[in-house]
Amino acid sequence: MINEIKRLSRSYLPEFVYGGIDGTVTTFAIVSGVIGASLSSAIVLILGFANLFADGFSMAVSNYLSTDSRNQLLHHKSNELKTAFATFVAFLLVGFIPLFSFVIAALTKNPSLIQNQFKYSIVLTGFSLVAVGWMKGKIINKSRWFYSIQTLLIGGIASGLAFLVGYLLKNI
DSSP: OHHHHHHHHHHHHHHHHHHHHHHHHHHHHHHHHHHHHOOOOHHHHHHHHHHHHHHHHHHHHHHHHHHHHHHHHTTTOOOOHHHHHHHHHHHHHHTTTTHHHHHHHHHHHHHHHHHHHHHHHHHHHHHHHHHHHHHHHHHHSSSSSHHHHHHHHHHHHHHHHHHHHHHHHHTO
16 A cells, blocks of 8 residues: 555656746745735635646646647657646645635634734745745655745745736726
8 A cells, every 4th residue: 555655656756846836936926926915814725726736737738739749759658637636636635735825814813813824824834835945855765854845935936926917906
């Protein structure tokens, strides 16, 4: 059983990393852009969930078409649906993390949580990016710290850019 899990981990690692990182980065970029523009938490949730499903679907379809094209060129056995599904699931699961504090704040109406939901989102997103990088390093047997920091930096730069764009365009 453990060997099967390891085999699956290695088989779908690219899809997990790709979907997980992009899901987290794009969703948190939306969160950051909305907060930078001083818009409401409702807009964070609307745009965040729209991104999760539309961009997740788009990535899964793109993965399917790309894998299908590669397999046809190389005359390989077809496995497109599984890789597309792995991308979609990773995108949804890991991409939901930046929205988690906003969802909990909206459901509980807790004033302290509402006031700090962006801060919690930053922390949770940082942990998720570090975890994806760590998992990649572990599975490929390379430096877990390097991939954790690399993934965190990529996400941090993207979200910083989104926040800046939102901030600069908020008066339009």
